Amino acid sequence: MIMTSLSRSLRLFTLRQVRRRSPLSPLIPKRFLGIPPQFLLDEYIPRYQLLSSVDAAKKRSLAYAHLQNCNLCPRRCGVNRYEETGVCLIGAETAKVNVIAPHRGEEPCIQGYHGSGSVFFSGCNLRCVFCQNHDIAHQPNGFDLTPEELADWYIKLQQVGNVHNINLVTPEHVVPQVALSILAARDMGLKIPIIYNTSSFDSLESLELMDGLVDIYLPDFKVWKSSTSKRLLKADDYAETAKESIKEMYRQVGDLSFTSDGIAKKGVLLRHLVMPGKEDEGREIMRWLAENVSKDLYVHIMEQYHPDAHVGKKKRTTRNASQEDKAEVRYADINRAVRDEELGSVRDAAVAAGLWRFCEVNEHGGFHL
Numbered sequence: 616m617i618m619t620s621l622s623r624s625l626r627l628f629t630l631r632q633v634r635r636r637s638p639l640s641p642l643i644p645k646r647f648l649g650i651p652p653q654f655l656l657d658e659y660i661p662r663y664q665l666l667s668s669v670d671a672a673k674k675r676s677l678a679y680a681h682l683q684n685c686n687l688c689p690r691r692c693g694v695n696r697y698e699e700t701g702v703c704l705i706g707a708e709t710a711k712v713n714v715i716a717p718h719r720g721e722e723p724c725i726q727g728y729h730g731s732g733s734v735f736f737s738g739c740n741l742r743c744v745f746c747q748n749h750d751i752a753h754q755p756n757g758f759d760l761t762p763e764e765l766a767d768w769y770i771k772l773q774q775v776g777n778v779h780n781i782n783l784v785t786p787e788h789v790v791p792q793v794a795l796s797i798l799a800a801r802d803m804g805l806k807i808p809i810i811y812n813t814s815s816f817d818s819l820e821s822l823e824l825m826d827g828l829v830d831i832y833l834p835d836f837k838v839w840k841s842s843t844s845k846r847l848l849k850a851d852d853y854a855e856t857a858k859e860s861i862k863e864m865y866r867q868v869g870d871l872s873f874t875s876d877g878i879a880k881k882g883v884l885l886r887h888l889v890m891p892g893k894e895d896e897g898r899e900i901m902r903w904l905a906e907n908v909s910k911d912l913y914v915h916i917m918e919q920y921h922p923d924a925h926v927g928k929k930k931r932t933t934r935n936a937s938q939e940d941k942a943e944v945r946y947a948d949i950n951r952a953v954r955d956e957e958l959g960s961v962r963d964a965a966v967a968a969g970l971w972r973f974c975e976v977n978e979h980g981g982f983h984l
Contacts (some may be wrong), residue, residue: 654872654911659880661808662868663801663828670827671798677824678791682707687790687821688740689856703738703788709759710789710796711737713751715768717776722915722974724871724879725810725833727779732772732807734765735784741814742849743837744946745890749924752785762795769800773807779878780831782810790821797828808880811864815857816850822863830881831871832864836904837888839896847946861885861908871913871972883908884974888917889958891949897961905968914965915974918958922950 666674681687682696692701700706717730725731739752746752760768772778781800786793797809808830815834836857838844844853864883871882885904889897897916904912927950930943944950965973 656872656874678794681791710792711757713737713757717778727878729777731782732778733782740788744925746924762792765796766800770803780808780810784812815860817860826867832883835886836900839899865908870911884913886915889953891951894957894960898964901965902968905970910969913972920953
């Protein structure tokens, strides 16, 4: 009898609750998320999906024009890439690709649960002496793909790899081919965000071509002083170029925003690799970003520098050189790991400047939930 009365009471309570709910106000479960509301997206449609057929045709025409008089980076070779190559050594009809695969070595909000669909292009318009990917960026290794073949790989990454995005790594010198590939993939059914993963040594004309095709910009800001960039990147005007490029990227896509699963969908994620003995340049970069781009900029202050490429190699000497000279190595000042105090100095400067959105090393997939 007691159980029967209790069951009847529960049914009556449930009926009353249902009757009180208006059909116009359905019950919505609360979501307890760590994402500030201004950076939370309920849903997201990639920007390339929103282009009209007229705008897409204009992009294709502009891409071909760039290839006939190349001004894609500040080196402005001006060559007709159908007939000859410039500094990057890449022609017009194909892009040289080293690796295409789901990648789980990116920031948690980029790699997510299934990985980022990374496309590593061979070649680069910089010559960083410490390059971590020097076997890809400094060597013409890989296989040549047309824009249509690239597009087919994007679809495979989406359908077979189930990746969260297409991550174009070092695309600065093949922007026309990339633009054409994105437009082709759109017609094939691509529906995931495009990431432009760059050193920031881009021309504004190049970024104009990518406007409307890229959802997430993933730029590096490497060094601040022209003397440093000339010596270590082999580019005199790197910092000035990076400033203009990053401001244009931010103008296009704004602050990094996420869906409720913690996966980034649009915006800028800025990387700075802290260099040994160059923490003063890192501090200047953080101050500039806060004052000139956005205090809400999502920043990854990276600590994984290690001597690579040309750093630490023995200097060339004559046969009669002393043993001491023969023992010297190239770029000895950066031939070591970064110290904790150097890393902390850059982070402290970022906080003092007003930056507050950082990619933390202990984050993991779904970290926002």
